Amino acid sequence: MSETGQDRQRSNSGSSRKMVPVKLLILGAQNTGKTALCVRFITKRFIGEYDHKKEVTYRCNRVLDHEAVDVEILDLPCKESCASSLESSIRWADGFLLLYSITQRLSFLELPPLKTLIDKIKQNLVVPTVLVANKSDLEIGREVTTEEGQKLAKDLRLVMDQQRPLPDRRSYMLTVRHALTRKLTRSKTMQW
16 A cells, blocks of 8 residues: 555655655554554545455655655554564554554553553653544444543553653654644544
């Protein structure tokens, strides 16, 4: 699903500025919609069937807060074969999307340990992390309340506020975090 050279050339032709690379890692339990979210973000289409067994990197160019960004999104298979592979992926990433399904309580409960692992590997540096509640259109099967999601987001934010100062790339990563948060919360059905 990577962008072709012609598309990249077209998007760069209007600007002489260099694209800012951003590496995002999307994490969450099986059947939370990680791949669907990535494909939707890249193509603006919903596709129902995916291969959940292989790692995929999606790439696109976007303008976030008037800055051209080359986005790479790593979508890991549901069952990572080993912890070292997950740790390597966390080291690679500049930012994280922690995804849970409102219809799967277990997917919600898996996120705090993932955030703890990210903080440990990133040595407590504050890295952009967005908590995403997915499948909000399936209200009838809801297992996680809106209030629980908001509380987790607040708790994760408090942990971030207590960590070390941001690294040198502070301004651009803050911009990316805020822009992604706005994009991801624009509508309940994630229509961009």
